[in-house]
Amino acid sequence: MKALIESIVTPLVDHPEDIVITESEEETKIVYHLKVNGDDVGKVIGKNGRIAKAIRTVVYATKSDSKKRIYLDIM
Amino acid sequence: MKQITASGQTVEEAVQSALEQLNTTKDHVEVEIIDEGKKGLLGLFGAKRAIVKVSLTKDPIVEAEKYIKEVINNMNMKVDITTQVKGKHITFNLSGENIALLIGKRGQTLNALQYLVHLVLNKDKKAYYTVTLDAEGYRGRREETLETLALRMADKALRLNKKVALEPMPAYERKIIHSKLQNHNSVSTYSDGVEPHRHIVIKP
Numbered sequence: 001m002k003a004l005i006e007s008i009v010t011p012l013v014d015h016p017e018d019i020v021i022t023e024s025e026e027e028t029k030i031v032y033h034l035k036v037n038g039d040d041v042g043k044v045i046g047k048n049g050r051i052a053k054a055i056r057t058v059v060y061a062t063k064s065d066s067k068k069r070i071y072l073d074i075m
Numbered sequence: 076m077k078q079i080t081a082s083g084q085t086v087e088e089a090v091q092s093a094l095e096q097l098n099t100t101k102d103h104v105e106v107e108i109i110d111e112g113k114k115g116l117l118g119l120f121g122a123k124r125a126i127v128k129v130s131l132t133k134d135p136i137v138e139a140e141k142y143i144k145e146v147i148n149n150m151n152m153k154v155d156i157t158t159q160v161k162g163k164h165i166t167f168n169l170s171g172e173n174i175a176l177l178i179g180k181r182g183q184t185l186n187a188l189q190y191l192v193h194l195v196l197n198k199d200k201k202a203y204y205t206v207t208l209d210a211e212g213y214r215g216r217r218e219e220t221l222e223t224l225a226l227r228m229a230d231k232a233l234r235l236n237k238k239v240a241l242e243p244m245p246a247y248e249r250k251i252i253h254s255k256l257q258n259h260n261s262v263s264t265y266s267d268g269v270e271p272h273r274h275i276v277i278k279p
Binding site: 003007008062 | 138149183195271
């Protein structure tokens, strides 16, 4: 899952080396925290969150091994 | 970006030798001339070799195709991609097993991926491309569905003598409905609302 998020985001940003993805598991869901360079925040969120929404749609469509819900947090 | 410096008797020879080393053609590189070189006297005295710096430019279409492949592989799916380029419009056709998962409800996953590919393709702003991501003829099937829906909803609007609002759709899907009903005698269509909730209204 981390690899997926990374492969989606990397070509969109100007500073791919600053991408940090962390994972934290909660009771009912697995949360992935995505951090990018300050200059790139707009590039992963987009106007009215359009890019963020597209990233989430693709991520949520992926079948995961665990039954827990997946959540993507963009910071 | 891959780049090399090459030299030759003339600029052209130098470029040629660089292309051979990079194993590519002139369309895929940027050439920077460092020294034009001098022929010298009788080609013997004071001759200076031409030096060029040749760098491989990335073909955005190839990059986009790689991007699609990588993302889909990371979704644990396997697909084949065929690419069609028509001027500035590029169509990527995907096929493989479990393609329904990739399309999603009303094509939302496919549309999201298409938007991301569009961003990757137009990132360096050198040229503006439009992209269609198609999965085993999904776009064609969807077009037929939308056309029948358009006619059915036009009938409904006439029967009830009331405006009928459709659910929100992306721009090119609305376009299909608009053009289908354009020549319809007794109804007119317009779009209402702000993206991403923009939707069609059929008026008797």
